[in-house]
Amino acid sequence: MSPRSSDLGKPPDPKDSIAAHYRERHGSTPVIIVAAPGRVNLIGEHTDYNGGFVLPAAINRHMVIAASPREDTLVCLHSVDFSSDASFSLDAISHDTQAEWSNYERAVAWALQEAGYELRGMNAVLAGNIPIGSGLSSSAAIEVATAYAFRTLNDLPLDLVTLAKLCQWAENEFVGVKCGIMDQFISALGQAQHALLIDCHSLDHRLVPLPAEMSLGICDTKVRRDLVSSAYNERRAQCETGAQLLGVPSLRDAEWSTFEDRQQELPEPVRQRCRHVISENQRVLDAVAALEEGNLPAFGMLMNQSHESLRDDYEVSCRELDIMVEATWEVDGVYGSRMTGAGFGGCTISAVRPDAVGAFQAQVSDKYKSATGLTPSIYVCQAEAGVRLL
Ligand code: ADP
Numbered sequence: 001m002s003p004r005s006s007d008l009g010k011p012p013d014p015k016d017s018i019a020a021h022y023r024e025r026h027g028s029t030p031v032i033i034v035a036a037p038g039r040v041n042l043i044g045e046h047t048d049y050n051g052g053f054v055l056p057a058a059i060n061r062h063m064v065i066a067a068s069p070r071e072d073t074l075v076c077l078h079s080v081d082f083s084s085d086a087s088f089s090l091d092a093i094s095h096d097t098q099a100e101w102s103n104y105e106r107a108v109a110w111a112l113q114e115a116g117y118e119l120r121g122m123n124a125v126l127a128g129n130i131p132i133g134s135g136l137s138s139s140a141a142i143e144v145a146t147a148y149a150f151r152t153l154n155d156l157p158l159d160l161v162t163l164a165k166l167c168q169w170a171e172n173e174f175v176g177v178k179c180g181i182m183d184q185f186i187s188a189l190g191q192a193q194h195a196l197l198i199d200c201h202s203l204d205h206r207l208v209p210l211p212a213e214m215s216l217g218i219c220d221t222k223v224r225r226d227l228v229s230s231a232y233n234e235r236r237a238q239c240e241t242g243a244q245l246l247g248v249p250s251l252r253d254a255e256w257s258t259f260e261d262r263q264q265e266l267p268e269p270v271r272q273r274c275r276h277v278i279s280e281n282q283r284v285l286d287a288v289a290a291l292e293e294g295n296l297p298a299f300g301m302l303m304n305q306s307h308e309s310l311r312d313d314y315e316v317s318c319r320e321l322d323i324m325v326e327a328t329w330e331v332d333g334v335y336g337s338r339m340t341g342a343g344f345g346g347c348t349i350s351a352v353r354p355d356a357v358g359a360f361q362a363q364v365s366d367k368y369k370s371a372t373g374l375t376p377s378i379y380v381c382q383a384e385a386g387v388r389l390l
C-alpha cells in the first residue's frame, strides 16, 4: 500500500524534497534529478493486446530519482517511501526478495545491459507520489525514471521509444508482469496538456491536445480482485478465437461492417467480446476527433459508451466500478466517465469541467461511501510531460 494515501488533499511533491533526502544520505548534491509520471488511460480499454488504439495521458504524479555516478559497478538505492536500502552489482543482477521495490531498478539495469548498453554504478534516492498498485502505473514510472537516469549518467544513445520498449521488456521478463507497451510509452513520451494516441500494433503515435476546460478526475474504488489475471487471460483467448473466426490476424483488422455482416457466425461470448474491441477501437479514433474539435460533450459521450461496452459486452466491470461511474455521471460538470484499467476494481476516469472539481470530489465520495461502505480516493490531475530532468 502507498505510504502516503492522501485522498482529497494534495500529497507532498517528492520533487521538493528529493535533493535534501539525497544530501542526507550521501553528503553531496545529486548530479541529476529525474522525474517520470504515472498515467491514466482516457479511452481504449482491452484494445492493446488486440493491436488496437489507446489514448493515455501522463499525469502530474511522479516517481523522482536523484542520482550520481559511481566509479565502480555498484547500484546503491534508497527508497524514501519504503524507508529501505538496497544495492546490487551490475556484474550479477538477481532478484531481491527483501526489498521487492528494488526489482524494478534491477530489471531496468538488466534489460539495458542485455541490450548491449554499458553502465557504470550509481547512487540513487527515489521517492514518488503515484498511488501504488492503483492502476496509475507507479511501476512503469519507476522503470522509465531509472532508465532515464542510467541513460543520462552514461550518455547512452537511447531514444525514448527504445527506452520505453526496454522498460516494458524489463517488466515482462525480469519482474514477470506481462504488461503491454502503453504504460512505459506514455511515461516516456507524454506532453503537458496532451494525450497520446498509440497504435499498439505499429507503435505509431501522435499527441492529441486536451482542451484547457477539462480536468482528469480519477476515482479509486479501493477494490482489488484476484479475478483479474484469470479473466484477462480468458478475454485474450476469446479475442483470438474471434479474430480467427472473422478471418483476420487480430481484431484490430476487423472492420465494423465485417463484424455486423458475420456476427451470427460467432458463438457467445466471443461475439460480445469482439463487439467491444471493434467498437472501442472506433471510439478511440472518434474521441481523438472530438478532442481535436474541442467537443468535450462528444468526447464524454464516447467515454460513457466505452464504460457500457466494458460492462455489458466485455464483462470486466464490477458493482463498485459501476456505482462509482454512476455517481460521477450525476455530477453537474462531468462530461463523461468510465472504468479504466483491466477491471474488476481499480479506478474510474472522468472528464470534469475545472470549476466542478470541488463538487465532483465531495459528491462522488459521499455517494460511493454510502452505497459501498468504502472510502474512495479521488485524485484530480492534469496531463503532464513525460520523463525529464529537473
Ligand atoms: P501500479 O499499478 O502502481 O503500477 P504495480 O503493482 O505494477 O502497481 O507496481 C507497484 C510496485 O512498484 C510497488 O509494489 C513497488 O515495488 C514499486 N513502487 C511503486 N511506487 C514506489 C515508490 N514510491 N517507491 C518505491 N517503489 C515503488
Ligand code: MG
Pocket: 137, 138, 139, 140
Ligand atoms: Mg504496474
